[in-house]
Amino acid sequence: MSAVHGGALPLMVTSGYRTPGHNAALENAARNSMHLYGYAADVQVRGYPPRAVALAASFFSEGGIGLYDSFTHLDVWQRRTWIGRPAAGERVRK
DSSP: OHHHHTSOOOOEEEEOOOOHHHHHHSTTOOTTOGGGGTOEEEEEBTTBOHHHHHHHHHTTOSSEEEEOSSOEEEESSSSEEEESOOOTTOOOBO
16 A cells, blocks of 8 residues: 555554454354454544555455454464455455
8 A cells, every 4th residue: 555655554453463352252253263462453544545555455364354343353373365354254365
């Protein structure tokens, strides 16, 4: 995004590491979320929609990229992508 914008852009982390108790209290959080291990972050870039952030990340990421209405989830686990939260037991698109 910096190449398009012409300079570095602030990346706001809206969720990083989560304690097991905090993760369990979140309505749609995965039980084995990468946030529990410090391997994930939900991010926003002011002025860019989550879709643009996810697209930029796809050029550099070997991990997971989840697209949500107000943020983009990035993690360092296996390469996969999804929109919204996958249903329980549903395989994510690769």
